[in-house]
Amino acid sequence: MVILGTQYAGEMKKGLFSLMHYLMPKREILSLHSGCNMGKSENVALFFGLSGMGKTTLSTDNNRELIGDDEHCWRDNGVTNIEGGCFAKCINLSKEIEPDIWNTIKFGTVLENVVFDEHTRDVDFCDKSVTENTRAAYPIEFIPNARIPCVGLVRRTSFCWLVMLSEFCLRLASSLWPRPCIISSVGIRRLSF
Numbered sequence: 001m002v003i004l005g006t007q008y009a010g011e012m013k014k015g016l017f018s019l020m021h022y023l024m025p026k027r028e029i030l031s032l033h034s035g036c037n038m039g040k041s042e043n044v045a046l047f048f049g050l051s052g053m054g055k056t057t058l059s060t061d062n063n064r065e066l067i068g069d070d071e072h073c074w075r076d077n078g079v080t081n082i083e084g085g086c087f088a089k090c091i092n093l094s095k096e097i098e099p100d101i102w103n104t105i106k107f108g109t110v111l112e113n114v115v116f117d118e119h120t121r122d123v124d125f126c127d128k129s130v131t132e133n134t135r136a137a138y139p140i141e142f143i144p145n146a147r148i149p150c151v152g153l154v155r156r157t158s159f160c161w162l163v164m165l166s167e168f169c170l171r172l173a174s175s176l177w178p179r180p181c182i183i184s185s186v187g188i189r190r191l192s193f
């Protein structure tokens with residue numbers, strides 16, 4: 001695979017991911033654009049959603065083991081992460097709200113499109129003058145409760161679709177059974193209308 005003329009490191013991971021979409025189904029493995037983590041009772045959660053919906057933020061949960069933030073393979077006996085690291089959005093990143101991601105900002109992490117002070121090297125995570133799509137690429141080991149190797153057995157899997165929904169859509173979805181748990185970019189709501 002050759003990538004030319006890009007100004008975005010995401011092209012590299014998405015390029016390889018496209019190859020996986022071609023190769024994996026031939027082996028009866030499903031490649032998924034999802035985050036993934038696992039609870040103490042080995043219940044695996046997969047987080048699906050468009051860019052910016054919260055796959056990285058919500059799969060990096062210090063009460064659960066992180067399997068991966070973005071690209072997975074799913075087969076009969078389990079889920080595996082395709083990547084060796086994470087690619088987090090870091091616009092408005094703060095220590096208080098996302099401490100685990102904040103703590104990855106150290107030697108070994110590549111920051112992309114962020115604005116920083118050339119003398120102090122302090123990064124202004126609120127500055128979107130280059131783009132709002134600022135990123136931090138870090139090895140998954142930088143997250144303290146990452147699951148290494150990044151594999152989860154599929155005993156009980158929850159599927160979470162991360163969407164931006166109006167109140168009307170939430171009410172509509174709440175009529176579904178089994179009752180879904182809807183996570184939106186403004187928070188988590190277990191439907192109980």
Ligand SMILES: Nc1ncnc2c1ncn2[C@@H]1O[C@H](COP(=O)(O)OP(=O)(O)O)[C@@H](O)[C@H]1O
Nearest residue numbers: 050051052053054055056057088089185186187
């Ligand atoms: N309640 C929330 N849940 C998830 N993300 C949130 C929430 N509030 C704000 N955010 C922000 O939304 C963005 C979600 O981005 P990210 O997790 O990288 O999405 P994805 O991995 O799906 O592309 C982050 O910048 C995060 O700080």
Ligand SMILES: C=C(OP(=O)(O)O)C(=O)O
Nearest residue numbers: 010050051052055070087
């Ligand atoms: C890297 C990407 O995926 P995500 O935003 O879902 O992390 C992207 O869409 O460029």
